[in-house]
Amino acid sequence: MDILKEISENLELGDFEKVSLLTKKAIEEKIPVEKILKFGLIGGMDIVGEKYKTHQIFLPDVLMSARAMHAGMDVLKPFFIREGMPNSGKVILGTIQGDLHDIGKNLVGIMLKGAGFEVIDLGTDVSPEKFIETAKKEAAYIIGMSALLTTTMPMMRKVVELLKKEGLEDKVKTIIGGAPVSKDFAQSIGADAYGYDSTDAVESVRKLFNQA
Amino acid sequence: MRPVLRFLEDELIERIVSEARDVLCKLGVEIHNKDVLSMLGEHGAKVNMDKYHVLFTNEIIDKALKTVPKSFKLYDVLGNQTHDFSGYDVYYTPGSAALNILDYDTNKIRRPETSDYIKFTKVVSGLKNIASQSTALIPADIHEKISDSYRLYLSLLFCEKPVVTGAFTIEAFEIMKELQIAVRGTEKELAQKPLTIFSCCPTSPVKWSDVTSQNLLDCSRFSIPVEFIAMPLSGFMAPVTLVGTLIQHTAETLSGVVISQLTNPGAPVLYGGSPAIFDLRFETTPMGAVETEMIDCAYNEIGKYLGMPTQAYISLSDSKQVDAQAGLESSMGATLAALSGINNIAGPGMLDFESCQSTEKLVLDNEICGMTLRMLKGIVPREDFPTLPRLEELLKEKHLLISEHTRKYLKEEFYFPSSVIDRANRTRWEKEGRVTLIKRAHAEVEKLTRDYAPSRLPEDIKKELTKLMMGEARRYDMKRLPEIEI
Structure with a gap:
């Protein structure tokens, strides 16, 4: 064979x-x-x-x-x-500030790794600044954010805004997910992608890399 | 622990049975068949031939209850065992003999044809939670005199599962027996490895027609399993109380047990029925009524008490569409039946008071059956003591998704339904086209039809079946059978 x-x-x-x-x-x-x-x-x-x-x-x-x-x-x-062959790409992952729920985020991490991506998992309760600082340091192309609480969702917007403020919106793309999060919410805060489950998240991340 | 539901205490069962014996011995039974009456007379019953009437005796009832088998097995067309009707083991079979089929394309009922029957049979072949086929539809494109045997013929050709069936006439029994012998080889082999169950129906109150009592006699002679289908209607053709209905049902069913066992001691039977309450507002017999289902579960307890495996028409609905009512009535029935341990649960696919089959509903019901079968396996420890090491593993690995324990027991612990049951999150569901239940069910029907693998019954036997069926058709001046592709 x-x-x-x-x-x-x-x-x-x-x-x-x-x-x-x-x-x-x-x-x-x-x-x-x-x-x-x-x-x-x-x-x-x-x-x-x-x-x-x-x-x-x-x-x-x-x-x-x-x-x-x-x-x-x-x-x-x-x-x-x-x-000098590149890997599939680097993704920063974390649960947004104020939120300690990480089951979905962990699942996405496992699936991304399975698909050949390098994943830097910042854990839970991650501040917008920490996301951006790590993305810069690691030269990562993607920031993935997760939230389970409607009260913590707004913090995702802050990450997108900070990226714009620093002029990084073309160099770093954002993807969000989590039970209360929707495609409409992703669009409303200006996130680049949304994953409704771990498989969808992998597909969306792939698409973002392909568009890069 | 297998969960078991009970409605009757033993003391109440004893009173019901005692009262039913009184009905048989003091009021008697009307039987429009002289052979059956003579046979009962020979065993000591008091027969009045002119009035087709017989008074049973406690002696013949006791005699029958002594020989009636506590269990029996069923085998598929290839001779492999598929059923062991014993204890609290349950098996599902589609509701049988529907006059109509609910057409998916028009969402209207129509008379089914041979092609509908074949498609239905192919779908049944692929349904894991439906253990047997039933002659579920009555094809309208065939002479009515052979519509019973023709259904059995198609079932034996297209599906390997054993068949729950029945004869509409006395004459039909012969060809229906011959078709089975063609599959098994000899009468003896058929008796050793039963392939079908015949429904034999007394008429309420406490009567047997010429046809049904003769069918019962014939099946018993050849050790072909029989299920008794007594149909007392609470408040109309039976007392309005559930206990009163149960007494009448017991009398009607016991009369069948006596005929069967005196004809051939040890002949296999299922203590069954299709009773219902009578809804006086609509003059209908709701099969999805909770009281109907309670009567079913309760007579099953009586059957078990008397030492017989049981049957009921229970996991079905009176709705006209595959809608929420269809789902709730069928799942309530299936759940109660499974918990009660009714051995042969008939109903999946059926709508509209047992008059309409829907292939789409059948695949939905297959999932209901799967869930109840999972429920019956109960909650059992599987290497759960001690759990400490597993929780340590969880803390270390952050998840147990690929833990050996997970992989070992995942499929035993969880029942995974087909895509008929929607468990996607809303976004995925929307992305995949917001597919409704009926559309998902239809897609599953089409998939099962596409994936159908022909029956492995040897070709020469299939040819013999066709030869036998052709011979029967000619008897009724039919020159050919509807075109079918085997």
């Missing part, structure tokens, strides 16, 4: 040991790193994402596949550095 297909299939099964071994084997076989990533790992994760969306598999299966993806990525990382 085609080794990339084998990587993809084992990734679907969530077998991280096999994915790691097969990725090493693929490198030994001189398959370009870019190809291993695109058709083996990301290819497998795309199938997993689609199956999750259509309820053929459940969240734990996705996360097992994500773990397998990381095992493969760990093998590829030294080559990325050597060949």
Whole structure:
């Protein structure tokens, strides 16, 4: 069987040991790193994402596949550095100031990591200043904010406003989510995207990177 | 612990049964069939042939109750066991013999045709929570004299699940038996591995027609399982009180048990029924009425007390549409039936006082059945003691989504319904087109029809079934059967 297909299939099964071994084997076989990533790992994760969306598999299966993806990525990382290949992108994540709820935000973090993004999770009760400071320091393209309380939602607007004030609105994009948050609210505060669940958040983040 | 619901105390059951015995022995039963009357006479019952009347005796009732099986099994067309009617185990079957089908495209009722029957059968094949098929529709594009056997023929061709059915005439029994023997091989093998259940219906109050009593006699002779479907109507053809209705139902059903067991001791039966209250405002027999459902659950307790597996028409609705009333009546019925341990629960798909089947409702009801079946598994510890290590894992990992414990028990603990049941958040629901229940149900019907895998019944048997059915059609001057693609 085609080794990339084998990587993809084992990734679907969530077998991280096999994915790691097969990725090493693929490198030994001189398959370009870019190809291993695109058709083996990301290819497998795309199938997993689609199956999750259509309820053929459940969240734990996705996360097992994500773990397998990381095992493969760990093998590829030294080559990325050597060949200067970028990762999928960097995302700053956090629950907005005044809010300690983090289940949804954590889920989005797990799914983003599974999709190959680098996630910097600032935790809960994160001030607008902290979001922007970290985005600048890490040169991250995306800030993801979450809220469960209607009382903390307005703080998201402050992040968007601060970005504008600092002239960063083209360099840093914002995505928001959480139970009381809606697409209309996102538009009203000028956020760039909204994710109604973790899978949708990953898709929206992907879109933002593609538009960059 | 399996949750069990009860409406009757044993003492009340004993009084009901004792009173029902009095009805049978003192008031007697009208049976319009001389063979049945003679047979009862030979066993000591007091028969008046001219008046088609018989007074039972406590001796023959006791004799029947001694031989009636406490349980029996059903097998699919391939001979694999699918049902074990015993204890509190429950199985669902679609409501049977609907005159009409609710057409999805027009949202109006019409007479069903062969193609509707086949589509319905294909959908039943794919429904995990519906254990058997029933001859759910009466196709109108076939001679009425063979509409009973023709339904069984289509069911045996297209679906592997066992069939809940019944004969409309005395003559039809023969061909319906022959169709089953074609599948099993011999009469003996059919008796060893029952494939169908025949509904046999006494008429209220305490009567048996020529056809139904003969069908009961014939099924019993060949050990074909029978479900008794007594239909007392509270306040009209039965006392208005639920206890009074239960006494009459017990008498009517016990009379069937006696006929069955004296004909062939040990013949398999389900203690069933389709009683209802009579709604005097509309002159209708609401199957979704809570009192109807209470009567069903209660006679099931009486059946169990007498040592028989049970049946009821209960998870169905009187609504004309697949609407909220349809959902609430069907789910209340299914929940009560499941908790009561009614072994064969009939009703899914049915609307409009047992007169109209809806394939869309059937797939919705399949989810109701799935939820109740999950409920019956109860709440059980699964490596939950001690829980401390798991909570430590939670604190360390921040979630338990990929914990081994989660992955091991997720699918046992949660029932995941199909996309008929909406559990998306509002935004996703809106993004996916604000799809309503009926549209989701229709999409599921279409999916199941597309994914249908033909029955694995050997081709030569399928051909034999068609040959037998053709022979029967010719008897009624039909030169050909409606075109079907197997």
